[in-house]
Amino acid sequence: MNNLGFPALVTESLAKQIAENLGAAIIEGRLKVNERLPTEEELARQFGVSRPTIREALKRLAAQKLVLSRRGPSGGTFVNKPSIEEVGFTLATYSTLLVSMGEFGLGEIAQARAELERICARLAAANREDGHLAIMNAELQAQRSAAISDVDFCASDVRFHRALVDATGNSFLRFLMYAVIEAVQPAANLLSWRFRERQAIAAFHERIVEGVTRRDGEAATAAMAQLAEYLAAKYEEAHEWRRNKAPEPQA
Amino acid sequence: MNNLGFPALVTESLAKQIAENLGAAIIEGRLKVNERLPTEEELARQFGVSRPTIREALKRLAAQKLVLSRRGPSGGTFVNKPSIEEVGFTLATYSTLLVSMGEFGLGEIAQARAELERICARLAAANREDGHLAIMNAELQAQRSAAISDVDFCASDVRFHRALVDATGNSFLRFLMYAVIEAVQPAANLLSWRFRERQAIAAFHERIVEGVTRRDGEAATAAMAQLAEYLAAKYEEAHEWRRNKAPEPQA
Protein backbone atom coordinates (compact mmCIF):
# COMPACT_ATOMS: atom_id res chain seq x y z
CA MET A 1 0.00 0.00 0.00
CA ASN A 2 2.55 2.58 1.11
CA ASN A 3 6.14 3.24 0.14
CA LEU A 4 7.53 0.56 2.42
CA GLY A 5 6.42 -3.04 2.52
CA PHE A 6 3.62 -2.78 5.08
CA PRO A 7 0.85 -5.34 5.11
CA ALA A 8 -2.01 -2.80 5.14
CA LEU A 9 -4.57 -5.22 6.44
CA VAL A 10 -5.53 -3.00 9.36
CA THR A 11 -8.73 -1.03 9.05
CA GLU A 12 -7.51 2.15 10.73
CA SER A 13 -7.95 5.49 9.08
CA LEU A 14 -5.58 5.83 6.15
CA ALA A 15 -4.64 9.36 7.12
CA LYS A 16 -3.74 8.18 10.62
CA GLN A 17 -1.59 5.35 9.34
CA ILE A 18 0.26 7.65 6.99
CA ALA A 19 0.80 10.19 9.73
CA GLU A 20 2.17 7.49 12.00
CA ASN A 21 4.50 6.17 9.32
CA LEU A 22 5.89 9.58 8.51
CA GLY A 23 6.09 10.51 12.17
CA ALA A 24 8.01 7.35 12.97
CA ALA A 25 10.34 8.07 10.07
CA ILE A 26 11.07 11.50 11.50
CA ILE A 27 11.57 10.30 15.06
CA GLU A 28 13.83 7.47 13.97
CA GLY A 29 15.84 9.88 11.87
CA ARG A 30 15.04 8.35 8.49
CA LEU A 31 13.76 11.78 7.53
CA LYS A 32 16.27 14.39 8.50
CA VAL A 33 15.57 17.83 9.89
CA ASN A 34 14.83 20.51 7.29
CA GLU A 35 14.46 17.83 4.68
CA ARG A 36 11.75 18.60 2.21
CA LEU A 37 9.06 16.00 1.72
CA PRO A 38 7.65 15.39 -1.74
CA THR A 39 4.74 17.59 -2.76
CA GLU A 40 1.30 16.59 -1.54
CA GLU A 41 0.44 15.39 -5.01
CA GLU A 42 3.56 13.23 -5.17
CA LEU A 43 2.94 11.85 -1.68
CA ALA A 44 -0.63 11.02 -2.67
CA ARG A 45 0.71 9.14 -5.66
CA GLN A 46 3.34 7.29 -3.61
CA PHE A 47 0.90 6.21 -0.89
CA GLY A 48 -1.85 5.52 -3.39
CA VAL A 49 -4.38 7.81 -1.75
CA SER A 50 -5.97 11.13 -2.58
CA ARG A 51 -4.57 14.54 -1.75
CA PRO A 52 -7.07 15.41 1.03
CA THR A 53 -6.08 12.23 2.82
CA ILE A 54 -2.42 13.18 2.59
CA ARG A 55 -3.28 16.64 3.81
CA GLU A 56 -5.08 15.27 6.86
CA ALA A 57 -2.02 13.21 7.67
CA LEU A 58 0.28 16.23 7.28
CA LYS A 59 -1.99 18.33 9.48
CA ARG A 60 -1.71 15.75 12.22
CA LEU A 61 2.07 16.00 12.00
CA ALA A 62 1.90 19.78 11.87
CA ALA A 63 -0.15 19.76 15.09
CA GLN A 64 2.72 17.85 16.70
CA LYS A 65 5.18 20.38 15.29
CA LEU A 66 6.93 17.59 13.42
CA VAL A 67 6.53 19.31 10.05
CA LEU A 68 5.73 22.75 8.74
CA SER A 69 4.48 23.89 5.36
CA ARG A 70 5.20 26.87 3.16
CA ARG A 71 3.48 27.89 -0.02
CA GLY A 72 4.95 28.85 -3.32
CA PRO A 73 7.77 27.44 -5.43
CA SER A 74 10.57 26.22 -3.18
CA GLY A 75 7.71 25.79 -0.73
CA GLY A 76 6.41 22.47 0.44
CA THR A 77 6.39 20.44 3.62
CA PHE A 78 9.56 20.32 5.70
CA VAL A 79 10.67 18.22 8.61
CA ASN A 80 10.77 20.57 11.56
CA LYS A 81 13.10 20.56 14.52
CA PRO A 82 10.84 21.65 17.33
CA SER A 83 12.57 23.95 19.76
CA ILE A 84 12.50 23.28 23.47
CA GLU A 85 10.25 26.32 23.81
CA GLU A 86 7.73 24.99 21.29
CA VAL A 87 7.55 21.58 22.88
CA GLY A 88 7.62 23.16 26.31
CA PHE A 89 4.58 25.19 25.38
CA THR A 90 2.80 22.04 24.22
CA LEU A 91 3.80 20.32 27.42
CA ALA A 92 2.51 23.23 29.47
CA THR A 93 -0.80 23.05 27.61
CA TYR A 94 -1.18 19.36 28.36
CA SER A 95 -0.22 19.99 31.94
CA THR A 96 -2.90 22.64 32.28
CA LEU A 97 -5.41 20.37 30.58
CA LEU A 98 -4.80 17.40 32.86
CA VAL A 99 -4.99 19.65 35.89
CA SER A 100 -8.23 21.25 34.77
CA MET A 101 -9.70 17.81 34.13
CA GLY A 102 -8.86 16.80 37.65
CA GLU A 103 -6.31 14.12 36.78
CA PHE A 104 -3.90 15.48 39.36
CA GLY A 105 -4.67 16.42 42.92
CA LEU A 106 -3.55 19.73 44.35
CA GLY A 107 -1.39 17.94 46.88
CA GLU A 108 0.40 15.89 44.27
CA ILE A 109 1.24 18.95 42.23
CA ALA A 110 2.39 20.91 45.24
CA GLN A 111 4.57 18.03 46.40
CA ALA A 112 6.14 17.48 43.01
CA ARG A 113 6.71 21.18 42.58
CA ALA A 114 8.34 21.47 45.97
CA GLU A 115 10.72 18.64 45.21
CA LEU A 116 11.59 19.87 41.74
CA GLU A 117 12.07 23.46 42.81
CA ARG A 118 14.40 22.38 45.58
CA ILE A 119 16.55 20.70 42.98
CA CYS A 120 16.44 23.82 40.84
CA ALA A 121 17.49 25.99 43.75
CA ARG A 122 20.44 23.77 44.55
CA LEU A 123 21.66 23.45 40.99
CA ALA A 124 21.07 27.11 40.27
CA ALA A 125 23.27 28.03 43.20
CA ALA A 126 26.01 25.91 41.68
CA ASN A 127 25.73 27.02 38.06
CA ARG A 128 24.10 30.46 37.95
CA GLU A 129 25.54 33.21 35.82
CA ASP A 130 25.11 36.94 36.21
CA GLY A 131 22.38 37.21 33.57
CA HIS A 132 20.07 34.95 35.55
CA LEU A 133 20.63 36.94 38.72
CA ALA A 134 19.77 40.13 36.88
CA ILE A 135 16.45 38.71 35.68
CA MET A 136 15.56 37.39 39.09
CA ASN A 137 16.40 40.66 40.76
CA ALA A 138 14.34 42.59 38.22
CA GLU A 139 11.32 40.35 38.86
CA LEU A 140 11.89 40.66 42.57
CA GLN A 141 11.69 44.41 42.31
CA ALA A 142 8.49 44.18 40.26
CA GLN A 143 6.95 41.92 42.89
CA ARG A 144 7.80 44.44 45.60
CA SER A 145 5.76 47.11 43.86
CA ALA A 146 2.45 47.84 45.58
CA ALA A 147 0.83 48.80 42.28
CA ILE A 148 1.28 45.47 40.51
CA SER A 149 -1.93 43.63 39.60
CA ASP A 150 -2.71 40.05 40.49
CA VAL A 151 -2.18 38.80 36.98
CA ASP A 152 1.07 40.70 36.60
CA PHE A 153 2.25 39.31 39.91
CA CYS A 154 1.54 35.78 38.73
CA ALA A 155 3.31 36.43 35.44
CA SER A 156 6.31 37.83 37.25
CA ASP A 157 6.32 34.81 39.52
CA VAL A 158 6.38 32.53 36.48
CA ARG A 159 9.28 34.46 34.97
CA PHE A 160 11.14 34.31 38.26
CA HIS A 161 10.91 30.55 38.47
CA ARG A 162 11.77 30.17 34.81
CA ALA A 163 14.89 32.24 35.35
CA LEU A 164 15.75 30.04 38.30
CA VAL A 165 15.59 26.85 36.30
CA ASP A 166 17.47 28.53 33.46
CA ALA A 167 20.19 29.26 35.97
CA THR A 168 20.65 25.54 36.60
CA GLY A 169 22.10 25.30 33.10
CA ASN A 170 20.21 22.05 32.61
CA SER A 171 17.96 22.32 29.58
CA PHE A 172 16.28 19.01 30.24
CA LEU A 173 15.27 20.16 33.68
CA ARG A 174 14.11 23.39 32.10
CA PHE A 175 11.95 21.36 29.76
CA LEU A 176 10.34 19.47 32.63
CA MET A 177 9.72 22.65 34.59
CA TYR A 178 7.48 23.95 31.81
CA ALA A 179 4.98 21.36 32.95
CA VAL A 180 5.48 22.02 36.64
CA ILE A 181 5.31 25.80 36.57
CA GLU A 182 2.24 25.77 34.34
CA ALA A 183 0.49 23.13 36.41
CA VAL A 184 0.31 25.35 39.48
CA GLN A 185 -1.03 28.37 37.61
CA PRO A 186 -4.70 27.38 37.72
CA ALA A 187 -4.39 27.12 41.48
CA ALA A 188 -2.47 30.37 41.70
CA ASN A 189 -5.07 32.16 39.62
CA LEU A 190 -7.75 31.23 42.10
CA LEU A 191 -6.01 33.29 44.73
CA SER A 192 -6.35 37.01 44.95
CA TRP A 193 -3.00 37.88 46.42
CA ARG A 194 -3.21 40.49 49.13
CA PHE A 195 -0.37 42.88 49.73
CA ARG A 196 0.82 40.96 52.79
CA GLU A 197 1.08 37.71 50.86
CA ARG A 198 2.87 39.28 47.97
CA GLN A 199 5.44 40.72 50.31
CA ALA A 200 5.82 37.35 51.99
CA ILE A 201 6.42 35.65 48.68
CA ALA A 202 8.80 38.35 47.56
CA ALA A 203 10.71 37.87 50.80
CA PHE A 204 11.06 34.16 50.09
CA HIS A 205 12.20 34.97 46.59
CA GLU A 206 14.73 37.39 47.95
CA ARG A 207 16.20 34.75 50.22
CA ILE A 208 16.39 32.36 47.29
CA VAL A 209 18.19 34.91 45.15
CA GLU A 210 20.49 35.66 48.05
CA GLY A 211 21.43 32.03 48.39
CA VAL A 212 21.89 31.57 44.66
CA THR A 213 24.01 34.71 44.48
CA ARG A 214 26.30 33.51 47.27
CA ARG A 215 26.37 30.06 45.62
CA ASP A 216 24.98 28.76 48.88
CA GLY A 217 22.88 25.80 47.79
CA GLU A 218 21.81 24.97 51.33
CA ALA A 219 20.35 28.41 51.95
CA ALA A 220 18.63 28.59 48.57
CA THR A 221 17.12 25.14 49.02
CA ALA A 222 15.92 25.94 52.51
CA ALA A 223 14.26 29.16 51.38
CA MET A 224 12.63 27.36 48.49
CA ALA A 225 11.34 24.62 50.75
CA GLN A 226 9.76 27.19 53.03
CA LEU A 227 8.21 28.96 50.07
CA ALA A 228 6.74 25.70 48.84
CA GLU A 229 5.32 25.00 52.28
CA TYR A 230 3.81 28.46 52.47
CA LEU A 231 2.24 28.12 49.02
CA ALA A 232 0.88 24.65 49.71
CA ALA A 233 -0.89 25.99 52.78
CA LYS A 234 -2.32 28.91 50.82
CA TYR A 235 -3.56 26.66 48.03
CA GLU A 236 -5.18 24.33 50.49
CA GLU A 237 -6.80 27.26 52.23
CA ALA A 238 -8.15 28.66 48.97
CA HIS A 239 -9.37 25.24 47.99
CA GLU A 240 -11.24 24.85 51.25
CA TRP A 241 -12.75 28.30 50.92
CA ARG A 242 -13.87 27.54 47.41
CA ARG A 243 -15.39 24.23 48.40
CA ASN A 244 -17.42 25.82 51.18
CA LYS A 245 -18.47 28.81 49.13
CA ALA A 246 -19.58 26.97 46.00
CA PRO A 247 -19.96 23.23 46.60
CA GLU A 248 -21.24 22.29 43.14
CA PRO A 249 -20.77 25.27 40.83
CA GLN A 250 -21.01 23.40 37.55
CA ALA A 251 -22.85 20.13 38.28
CA MET B 1 -16.34 34.72 10.60
CA ASN B 2 -16.48 32.13 13.36
CA ASN B 3 -19.04 31.38 16.02
CA LEU B 4 -17.72 33.97 18.45
CA GLY B 5 -17.01 37.58 17.64
CA PHE B 6 -13.45 37.23 16.38
CA PRO B 7 -12.02 39.79 13.97
CA ALA B 8 -10.71 37.25 11.45
CA LEU B 9 -8.34 39.63 9.74
CA VAL B 10 -5.35 37.39 10.27
CA THR B 11 -4.05 35.49 7.28
CA GLU B 12 -3.29 32.25 9.07
CA SER B 13 -4.60 28.99 7.75
CA LEU B 14 -8.33 28.71 8.37
CA ALA B 15 -8.03 25.12 9.52
CA LYS B 16 -5.38 26.15 12.03
CA GLN B 17 -7.48 28.98 13.39
CA ILE B 18 -10.49 26.73 13.79
CA ALA B 19 -8.40 24.08 15.49
CA GLU B 20 -7.02 26.67 17.89
CA ASN B 21 -10.48 28.04 18.66
CA LEU B 22 -11.93 24.62 19.37
CA GLY B 23 -8.82 23.57 21.27
CA ALA B 24 -8.98 26.65 23.46
CA ALA B 25 -12.67 26.01 24.07
CA ILE B 26 -11.85 22.51 25.28
CA ILE B 27 -8.96 23.56 27.48
CA GLU B 28 -10.93 26.39 29.03
CA GLY B 29 -13.78 24.02 29.69
CA ARG B 30 -16.33 25.68 27.42
CA LEU B 31 -16.65 22.32 25.72
CA LYS B 32 -17.06 19.60 28.28
CA VAL B 33 -15.57 16.13 28.21
CA ASN B 34 -17.55 13.56 26.23
CA GLU B 35 -19.61 16.35 24.73
CA ARG B 36 -20.49 15.70 21.15
CA LEU B 37 -19.55 18.39 18.65
CA PRO B 38 -21.90 19.13 15.76
CA THR B 39 -21.42 17.01 12.66
CA GLU B 40 -18.65 18.03 10.27
CA GLU B 41 -21.25 19.38 7.88
CA GLU B 42 -22.84 21.48 10.60
CA LEU B 43 -19.46 22.77 11.79
CA ALA B 44 -18.60 23.70 8.23
CA ARG B 45 -21.82 25.67 8.01
CA GLN B 46 -21.26 27.39 11.37
CA PHE B 47 -17.67 28.42 10.59
CA GLY B 48 -18.52 29.28 7.01
CA VAL B 49 -15.90 26.95 5.53
CA SER B 50 -15.97 23.69 3.62
CA ARG B 51 -16.00 20.24 5.10
CA PRO B 52 -12.41 19.30 4.17
CA THR B 53 -11.21 22.40 6.02
CA ILE B 54 -13.18 21.40 9.10
CA ARG B 55 -11.77 17.92 8.82
CA GLU B 56 -8.20 19.22 8.76
CA ALA B 57 -8.92 21.19 11.89
CA LEU B 58 -10.44 18.17 13.62
CA LYS B 59 -7.48 16.02 12.62
CA ARG B 60 -5.14 18.49 14.30
CA LEU B 61 -7.18 18.18 17.49
CA ALA B 62 -7.29 14.41 17.13
CA ALA B 63 -3.50 14.35 16.90
CA GLN B 64 -3.42 16.16 20.24
CA LYS B 65 -5.91 13.61 21.64
CA LEU B 66 -8.32 16.44 22.37
CA VAL B 67 -11.11 14.86 20.34
CA LEU B 68 -11.93 11.47 18.90
CA SER B 69 -14.30 10.45 16.13
CA ARG B 70 -16.60 7.54 15.64
CA ARG B 71 -18.56 6.56 12.58
CA GLY B 72 -22.16 5.59 12.29
CA PRO B 73 -25.45 7.22 13.31
CA SER B 74 -24.65 7.75 16.99
CA GLY B 75 -21.12 8.63 15.86
CA GLY B 76 -19.55 12.01 15.49
CA THR B 77 -16.71 13.95 17.05
CA PHE B 78 -16.41 13.94 20.83
CA VAL B 79 -14.35 15.90 23.29
CA ASN B 80 -11.86 13.46 24.72
CA LYS B 81 -10.39 13.33 28.19
CA PRO B 82 -6.84 12.21 27.51
CA SER B 83 -5.59 9.78 30.10
CA ILE B 84 -2.28 10.29 31.85
CA GLU B 85 -0.99 7.31 29.91
CA GLU B 86 -1.94 8.81 26.56
CA VAL B 87 -0.38 12.16 27.31
CA GLY B 88 2.55 10.43 28.94
CA PHE B 89 3.14 8.52 25.73
CA THR B 90 3.07 11.76 23.76
CA LEU B 91 5.44 13.31 26.25
CA ALA B 92 7.77 10.34 25.96
CA THR B 93 7.74 10.69 22.18
CA TYR B 94 8.67 14.34 22.39
CA SER B 95 11.36 13.54 24.90
CA THR B 96 12.87 10.95 22.59
CA LEU B 97 12.63 13.36 19.69
CA LEU B 98 14.42 16.20 21.44
CA VAL B 99 17.11 13.83 22.63
CA SER B 100 17.66 12.36 19.17
CA MET B 101 17.87 15.85 17.75
CA GLY B 102 20.58 16.70 20.22
CA GLU B 103 18.68 19.36 22.14
CA PHE B 104 19.76 17.80 25.41
CA GLY B 105 23.22 16.71 26.39
CA LEU B 106 23.86 13.32 27.89
CA GLY B 107 25.11 14.95 31.08
CA GLU B 108 22.00 17.05 31.49
CA ILE B 109 19.73 14.08 31.10
CA ALA B 110 21.78 11.95 33.46
CA GLN B 111 21.84 14.71 36.06
CA ALA B 112 18.10 15.37 35.84
CA ARG B 113 17.37 11.68 35.96
CA ALA B 114 19.56 11.19 39.01
CA GLU B 115 17.81 13.99 40.87
CA LEU B 116 14.31 12.89 39.91
CA GLU B 117 14.92 9.25 40.68
CA ARG B 118 16.28 10.13 44.10
CA ILE B 119 13.00 11.86 44.80
CA CYS B 120 11.11 8.86 43.55
CA ALA B 121 13.09 6.52 45.75
CA ARG B 122 12.45 8.61 48.84
CA LEU B 123 8.72 9.07 48.21
CA ALA B 124 8.28 5.45 47.16
CA ALA B 125 9.78 4.33 50.44
CA ALA B 126 7.18 6.44 52.23
CA ASN B 127 4.12 5.50 50.20
CA ARG B 128 4.73 2.14 48.54
CA GLU B 129 2.08 -0.57 48.64
CA ASP B 130 2.51 -4.29 48.26
CA GLY B 131 1.51 -4.37 44.62
CA HIS B 132 4.41 -2.15 43.64
CA LEU B 133 6.88 -4.28 45.56
CA ALA B 134 5.60 -7.35 43.77
CA ILE B 135 6.18 -5.79 40.36
CA MET B 136 9.65 -4.59 41.27
CA ASN B 137 10.62 -7.97 42.65
CA ALA B 138 9.33 -9.69 39.54
CA GLU B 139 11.39 -7.42 37.30
CA LEU B 140 14.37 -7.92 39.56
CA GLN B 141 14.13 -11.63 39.07
CA ALA B 142 13.88 -11.21 35.31
CA GLN B 143 16.99 -9.04 35.32
CA ARG B 144 18.90 -11.69 37.25
CA SER B 145 18.27 -14.23 34.51
CA ALA B 146 21.35 -14.93 32.39
CA ALA B 147 19.22 -15.67 29.33
CA ILE B 148 17.52 -12.29 29.06
CA SER B 149 18.30 -10.34 25.90
CA ASP B 150 19.56 -6.76 25.81
CA VAL B 151 16.26 -5.37 24.64
CA ASP B 152 14.32 -7.35 27.22
CA PHE B 153 16.70 -6.16 29.91
CA CYS B 154 16.08 -2.55 28.89
CA ALA B 155 12.33 -3.11 28.83
CA SER B 156 12.46 -4.66 32.26
CA ASP B 157 14.52 -1.74 33.50
CA VAL B 158 11.86 0.66 32.22
CA ARG B 159 9.10 -1.30 33.94
CA PHE B 160 11.10 -1.35 37.15
CA HIS B 161 11.50 2.41 37.23
CA ARG B 162 7.87 2.93 36.26
CA ALA B 163 6.81 0.74 39.15
CA LEU B 164 9.04 2.77 41.42
CA VAL B 165 7.43 6.06 40.47
CA ASP B 166 3.99 4.45 40.69
CA ALA B 167 4.88 3.55 44.24
CA THR B 168 5.30 7.21 45.12
CA GLY B 169 1.54 7.57 44.74
CA ASN B 170 2.11 10.89 43.00
CA SER B 171 0.51 10.82 39.57
CA PHE B 172 1.99 14.15 38.55
CA LEU B 173 5.46 12.87 39.27
CA ARG B 174 4.55 9.74 37.36
CA PHE B 175 3.58 11.94 34.44
CA LEU B 176 6.92 13.74 34.49
CA MET B 177 8.87 10.51 34.72
CA TYR B 178 7.45 9.38 31.39
CA ALA B 179 9.73 12.00 29.87
CA VAL B 180 12.72 11.14 32.02
CA ILE B 181 12.63 7.38 31.66
CA GLU B 182 12.14 7.60 27.93
CA ALA B 183 14.88 10.18 27.50
CA VAL B 184 17.60 7.83 28.71
CA GLN B 185 16.52 4.95 26.50
CA PRO B 186 18.42 6.04 23.39
CA ALA B 187 21.57 6.12 25.47
CA ALA B 188 20.76 2.80 27.10
CA ASN B 189 20.13 1.20 23.73
CA LEU B 190 23.62 2.08 22.62
CA LEU B 191 25.03 -0.15 25.29
CA SER B 192 25.28 -3.87 24.92
CA TRP B 193 24.96 -4.89 28.53
CA ARG B 194 27.36 -7.57 29.52
CA PHE B 195 26.46 -10.10 32.17
CA ARG B 196 28.62 -8.34 34.77
CA GLU B 197 26.89 -5.02 34.21
CA ARG B 198 23.45 -6.51 34.33
CA GLN B 199 24.23 -8.14 37.61
CA ALA B 200 25.61 -4.87 38.94
CA ILE B 201 22.46 -3.02 37.96
CA ALA B 202 20.28 -5.74 39.37
CA ALA B 203 22.22 -5.46 42.61
CA PHE B 204 21.52 -1.74 42.76
CA HIS B 205 17.87 -2.42 42.03
CA GLU B 206 17.81 -4.98 44.79
CA ARG B 207 19.16 -2.48 47.31
CA ILE B 208 16.55 0.02 46.18
CA VAL B 209 13.74 -2.47 46.59
CA GLU B 210 15.15 -3.42 49.96
CA GLY B 211 15.11 0.19 51.12
CA VAL B 212 11.63 0.78 49.76
CA THR B 213 10.37 -2.40 51.37
CA ARG B 214 11.75 -1.40 54.78
CA ARG B 215 10.35 2.11 54.21
CA ASP B 216 13.91 3.30 54.63
CA GLY B 217 14.05 6.37 52.42
CA GLU B 218 17.69 7.06 53.20
CA ALA B 219 18.84 3.64 52.07
CA ALA B 220 16.71 3.66 48.92
CA THR B 221 17.92 7.13 48.01
CA ALA B 222 21.53 6.22 48.58
CA ALA B 223 21.26 3.11 46.43
CA MET B 224 19.55 5.09 43.71
CA ALA B 225 22.23 7.76 43.80
CA GLN B 226 24.91 5.13 43.37
CA LEU B 227 23.01 3.52 40.51
CA ALA B 228 22.73 6.89 38.79
CA GLU B 229 26.45 7.47 39.24
CA TYR B 230 27.25 4.05 37.84
CA LEU B 231 24.99 4.57 34.84
CA ALA B 232 26.32 8.05 34.13
CA ALA B 233 29.84 6.64 34.01
CA LYS B 234 28.74 3.83 31.69
CA TYR B 235 26.95 6.22 29.36
CA GLU B 236 29.94 8.50 29.23
CA GLU B 237 32.18 5.54 28.52
CA ALA B 238 29.96 4.32 25.71
CA HIS B 239 29.75 7.81 24.32
CA GLU B 240 33.53 8.13 24.27
CA TRP B 241 33.91 4.73 22.69
CA ARG B 242 31.40 5.62 20.02
CA ARG B 243 33.10 8.92 19.31
CA ASN B 244 36.48 7.26 18.88
CA LYS B 245 35.17 4.32 16.92
CA ALA B 246 33.03 6.24 14.45
CA PRO B 247 33.77 9.95 14.50
CA GLU B 248 31.33 10.92 11.73
CA PRO B 249 29.14 7.93 11.02
CA GLN B 250 26.41 9.77 9.11
CA ALA B 251 27.88 13.10 8.08
Place this chain on the structure above:
DNA sequence: CTGCGCAAAAGGTATGACAAATATTGGTTA
Protein backbone atom coordinates in the same frame (compact mmCIF):
# COMPACT_ATOMS: atom_id res chain seq x y z
C1' DC C 1 -39.99 -13.16 21.30
C1' DT C 2 -35.96 -13.53 18.69
C1' DG C 3 -33.04 -12.87 14.92
C1' DC C 4 -32.06 -11.26 10.48
C1' DG C 5 -31.45 -7.70 7.23
C1' DC C 6 -32.03 -3.25 5.34
C1' DA C 7 -31.82 1.67 5.60
C1' DA C 8 -30.25 5.94 7.40
C1' DA C 9 -26.63 8.71 9.50
C1' DA C 10 -22.09 10.07 10.08
C1' DG C 11 -17.33 10.03 9.27
C1' DG C 12 -13.71 8.50 5.53
C1' DT C 13 -12.04 8.93 0.84
C1' DA C 14 -11.83 10.46 -3.98
C1' DT C 15 -11.85 13.85 -7.76
C1' DG C 16 -11.26 18.10 -9.75
C1' DA C 17 -11.07 22.73 -9.80
C1' DC C 18 -9.77 27.28 -8.30
C1' DA C 19 -7.46 30.74 -5.04
C1' DA C 20 -3.51 32.57 -2.82
C1' DA C 21 1.18 33.05 -1.89
C1' DT C 22 5.92 33.28 -3.24
C1' DA C 23 10.54 32.20 -5.40
C1' DT C 24 12.30 32.38 -9.86
C1' DT C 25 13.00 34.20 -14.16
C1' DG C 26 13.26 37.31 -17.67
C1' DG C 27 12.73 41.75 -19.50
C1' DT C 28 13.10 46.63 -19.11
C1' DT C 29 15.19 50.73 -17.77
C1' DA C 30 18.62 53.87 -15.72
Place this chain on the structure above:
DNA sequence: TAACCAATATTTGTCATACCTTTTGCGCAG
Protein backbone atom coordinates in the same frame (compact mmCIF):
# COMPACT_ATOMS: atom_id res chain seq x y z
C1' DT D 1 26.16 46.58 -16.78
C1' DA D 2 23.31 46.64 -12.83
C1' DA D 3 19.11 47.23 -10.50
C1' DC D 4 14.36 46.89 -10.34
C1' DC D 5 9.86 45.38 -11.67
C1' DA D 6 6.54 42.32 -13.56
C1' DA D 7 5.03 37.95 -15.43
C1' DT D 8 5.08 33.14 -14.42
C1' DA D 9 5.34 28.76 -12.54
C1' DT D 10 4.98 25.96 -8.50
C1' DT D 11 3.07 24.52 -4.34
C1' DT D 12 0.01 24.73 -0.51
C1' DG D 13 -4.80 26.33 0.91
C1' DT D 14 -9.70 26.01 0.08
C1' DC D 15 -13.96 24.65 -1.96
C1' DA D 16 -17.73 21.72 -3.94
C1' DT D 17 -19.53 17.34 -4.69
C1' DA D 18 -19.95 12.70 -4.97
C1' DC D 19 -19.45 8.13 -3.32
C1' DC D 20 -17.73 4.50 0.04
C1' DT D 21 -17.59 2.30 4.71
C1' DT D 22 -19.04 1.59 9.15
C1' DT D 23 -22.40 1.46 12.64
C1' DT D 24 -26.71 1.91 14.79
C1' DG D 25 -31.46 1.07 15.07
C1' DC D 26 -35.71 -0.16 13.35
C1' DG D 27 -38.81 -3.13 11.05
C1' DC D 28 -40.08 -7.37 9.30
C1' DA D 29 -40.26 -12.25 9.26
C1' DG D 30 -39.66 -16.71 11.40
